[in-house]
Amino acid sequence: MKLRPRSHHSTVALLALLVAIASLCSGCAAPLLTCPRAIRVPEPPPPQQHPAMVLFATDRAPESQQIGGFSGEMNLSGTRMTYGARCEDAAIGSTSVCEEPPWLRERLPARLDKREFLDRIRASDSDVVLFVHGFNISFDESLEITLRIVQRTGVQAIPVAYSWPSHSRVSAYGVDYDRNEWTIEHLRHFIHDLVDALPEGAVLHVVAHSLGNRAVLAALASADLPQQHLGQLIMIAPDVDSEIFKDLVVRAGPFRRRTLYVSDHDWALRAAGWLRPNAPRAGDARKQYVVIKDMDTIDASPLNAGRVGHSVNYYSQAMFNDMGAVLKDERPAARKLSACTVKKITSYNADHGTQLPCTVYRFPPAK
Numbered sequence: 089m090k091l092r093p094r095s096h097h098s099t100v101a102l103l104a105l106l107v108a109i110a111s112l113c114s115g116c117a118a119p120l121l122t123c124p125r126a127i128r129v130p131e132p133p134p135p136q137q138h139p140a141m142v143l144f145a146t147d148r149a150p151e152s153q154q155i156g157g158f159s160g161e162m163n164l165s166g167t168r169m170t171y172g173a174r175c176e177d178a179a180i181g182s183t184s185v186c187e188e189p190p191w192l193r194e195r196l197p198a199r200l201d202k203r204e205f206l207d208r209i210r211a212s213d214s215d216v217v218l219f220v221h222g223f224n225i226s227f228d229e230s231l232e233i234t235l236r237i238v239q240r241t242g243v244q245a246i247p248v249a250y251s252w253p254s255h256s257r258v259s260a261y262g263v264d265y266d267r268n269e270w271t272i273e274h275l276r277h278f279i280h281d282l283v284d285a286l287p288e289g290a291v292l293h294v295v296a297h298s299l300g301n302r303a304v305l306a307a308l309a310s311a312d313l314p315q316q317h318l319g320q321l322i323m324i325a326p327d328v329d330s331e332i333f334k335d336l337v338v339r340a341g342p343f344r345r346r347t348l349y350v351s352d353h354d355w356a357l358r359a360a361g362w363l364r365p366n367a368p369r370a371g372d373a374r375k376q377y378v379v380i381k382d383m384d385t386i387d388a389s390p391l392n393a394g395r396v397g398h399s400v401n402y403y404s405q406a407m408f409n410d411m412g413a414v415l416k417d418e419r420p421a422a423r424k425l426s427a428c429t430v431k432k433i434t435s436y437n438a439d440h441g442t443q444l445p446c447t448v449y450r451f452p453p454a455k
Contacts, residue, residue: 120373120375120376120377120430120431120432121387121428121429121430121431121448121450122428122429122431123426123428123450130406131392131404131405131406132404132405132406132409133405134240134405134408135239135240135242135405137177137236137239137240138177138239139175139176139177140175140176140235140239140247141173141174141175141176141247142173142174142176142231142234142235142247142248142249143171143172143173143205143208143209143246143247143248143249144171144172144173144174144230144231144234144248144249144250144251145169145170145171145205145248145249145250145251145278146158146163146169146170146227146249146250146251146252146253147162147163147168147169147170147252147253147271147274148160148161148162148163148170148227148251148252148253149161149162149163149164149253150163150170157227158170158227158251159227159253160226160253160254160255160256160260161253162253162267162270163253167202168274169202169274169278170199171199171200171201171202171204171205172198172199172200172205173198173200173205173208174198174231176231176232176234176235177232177235202281206281206282206284206285207285209246209248209282209285209286209287210285210286210287211287212246212287212290213287213290214244214245214246214287214290215243215244215245215246215290215291215292215293215319216245216246216248216282216286216290216291216292216293217234217237217238217243217245217246217247217248217293217295217415218248218249218250218279218282218292218293218294218295219233219234219237219247219248219249219250219295219296219297220250220252220275220294220295220296220297220300220301220303220304221233221249221250221251221252221254221297221298221300222254222296222297222298222299222300222301222325222327223254223261223264223265223268223298223299223327223356224254224255224256224257224258224260224261224264225251225254225256226254226256227251229256229401230249230250230251231249231251233249233297233400233401234247234248234249235247236400236401237295237400237408237411240405240408240412241408241409241411241412241415242409242412243293243412243415243416245293245415248282250275250278252267252268252270252271252274252275252300252303253267253270253271254267254268255267261360261363264299265299268299268300268302268303269302269303269306271303272303272306272307273307275303275304275307276307276308276310276311279292279294279307279308279311279313280311280313283313283314283317283318286317290317291316291317291318291319291344292317292318292319293319293320293321293322293415294308294320294321294322294343295322295324295411296322296323296324296326297324297325297400298324298325298326298327298356298371298398299327301323301324301326301327301328301333301370301371302326302327302328304323305323305326305328305333305336305337305340306336308321308336308339308340308341309336309339309340311341312341313341313342315341315342318341318342318343318344319343319344319415319417320343320344320345320346320347320414320415320417321340321341321343321345321346321347322347322349322411322414322415323337323346323347323348323349323370323371324349324371324400325349325350325351325354325356325357325371325398326348326369326370326371327356327357327360327369327371328369328370328371329364329367329368329369329370330367330368330369330370330376330378331367333370333378334370334378334380337380337383338380344417345382345383345384345414345417346380346382346383346384347383347384347386347411347414348370348371348378348383348384348385348386349371349386349388349407350370350371350372350373350377350378350385350386350387350388350389351371351372351373351387351388351389351391351393351397352372352373352374352387352389353389353393353397354371354372354393354396354397354398355396355397355398356396356397356398357369357371357372357398358372358374360372373387373389376432377430377433377448379430379433379444379445379446379447379448380445381445384414384419384420384449385447385448385449386410386420386425386448386449386450386451387428387448387449387450387451388407388450388451389450390450390451391403391404391406391407391451392404393407406451410423410425410451420449424452425449425450425451425452426449426450426451426452427447427448427449428447428448428449428450429446429447429448430446430447430448433445433446434446
């Protein structure tokens with residue numbers, strides 16, 4: 089059954105309550121930039137989207153009541169992993185009809201063994217975009233978002249979804265947090281296999297969202313991957329302690345560039361920060377910016393990101409356009425982003441004689 093847009097009323101209500109409590113406790117933060125923030129950026133139209141193949145790997149347990157479906161439970165059998173491909177559509181609520189070989193035409197996943205899966209990568213003669221989802225995401229959603237990222241960024245790459253066992257419920261945040269940690273070892277081995285199977289001259293781009301950043305960064309920190317096969321590392325709204333994020337991202341491997349997208353109106357990250365008051369999230373830009381050498385920090389606050397400010401399903405096309413430029417290895421200046429200086433860091437540099445990076449980029453204001 090095709091995924092339908094889910095109602096966000098319960099999510100908004102819960103997160104709004106947590107944010108209100110947190111705001112009372114924390115007060116207001118002073119502006120951190122030397123240039124003003126934009127309120128809104130005009131919404132570009134999305135490109136034409138079409139059904140296409142998505143390869144997937146998952147350590148979710150198969151659902152007995154639905155052939156080819158996967159639940160939010162952990163797969164505790166065998167190697168833990170299942171591989172496959174599915175005809176998917178990036179447009180929410182659309183019907184998928186792929187013009188592909190017969191084995192890809194079924195809506196339910198076509199199961200592949202590990203060798204068959206990696207053979208598809210070898211035969212693709214293409215770069216790969218690997219997407220690792222965050223908290224509160226179902227298996228179906230993880231595949232749809234993966235294709236949406238590839239098609240709306242306009243890159244020519246094979247979309248590969250890694251779907252870990254999220255319960256896809258707001259109330260299951262604690263369970264998801266623990267199972268995200270459980271998946272790290274499986275993800276690390278999968279990334280190794282994926283890189284080893286890349287065609288000559290192809291690269292792996294990794295895109296992670298929310299809690300998915302936690303598993304990705306921990307897996308990459310101990311992966312020891314070859315530089316010639318690594319493209320871009322894109323980290324969107326990471327639900328990761330900012331200090332742990334700083335430690336892990338510098339050990340994530342020799343990617344061409346690392347890009348961090350943050351926002352000051354992400355209610356989900358505010359709620360996560362309230363649950364951990366002494367561990368601000370790396371993607372929450374209300375009071376801080378995480379700025380690291382050889383990483384571009386992009387303030388996406390002016391862009392639409394859904395009612396809770398955290399939904400990839402509803403990200404502005406301007407966000408996808410910028411991600412597409414990142415995947416094509418364009419620097420922020422070429423993307424016409426505004427360069428701003430973080431006052432807190434410049435003051436620290438002046439007081440201590442240091443030269444810490446202090447530049448954050450943001451989208452241009454509405455005209």
